[in-house]
Amino acid sequence: MSLITGLTRGGKAWTPAFVTAVNEETCIGCGRCFKVCPRNVFDLEEREPDDDDDSDDVRSVMVIADASDCIGCGSCARVCPKNCHTHEPQALLA
Ligand code: SF4
Numbered sequence: 001m002s003l004i005t006g007l008t009r010g011g012k013a014w015t016p017a018f019v020t021a022v023n024e025e026t027c028i029g030c031g032r033c034f035k036v037c038p039r040n041v042f043d044l045e046e047r048e049p050d051d052d053d054d055s056d057d058v059r060s061v062m063v064i065a066d067a068s069d070c071i072g073c074g075s076c077a078r079v080c081p082k083n084c085h086t087h088e089p090q091a092l093l094a
């Protein structure tokens with residue numbers, strides 16, 4: 001199975017790891033990943049409190065709005081204070 005790979009400016013191959021999930025349980029809605037992402041991958045959504053929540057406040061969580069726009073740069077994971085993102089290499093589509 002071949003993976004999607006890129007080249008550095010110096011011509012070295014590297015394998016991007018694309019975002020596949022954001023953990024809504026740990027996300028605090030700080031917006032850092034949204035700001036740092038160079039593509040239009042994320043969106044902030046509101047969640048109504050459920051029975052398990054300590055607070056009655058509506059909370060904001062980051063979601064993946066368009067995974068297909070991710071270039072696998074990894075910036076979102078580097079700025080997230082809660083390690084919410086999961087990344088994986090992607091198989092090259094035929
Ligand atoms: S890996 Fe890069 S392009 Fe992909 S979602 Fe994270 S910041 Fe955006």
Ligand code: SF4
Nearest residue numbers: 027028030031033080
């Ligand atoms: S940086 Fe992390 S905690 Fe902040 S909004 Fe993004 S996923 Fe949520």
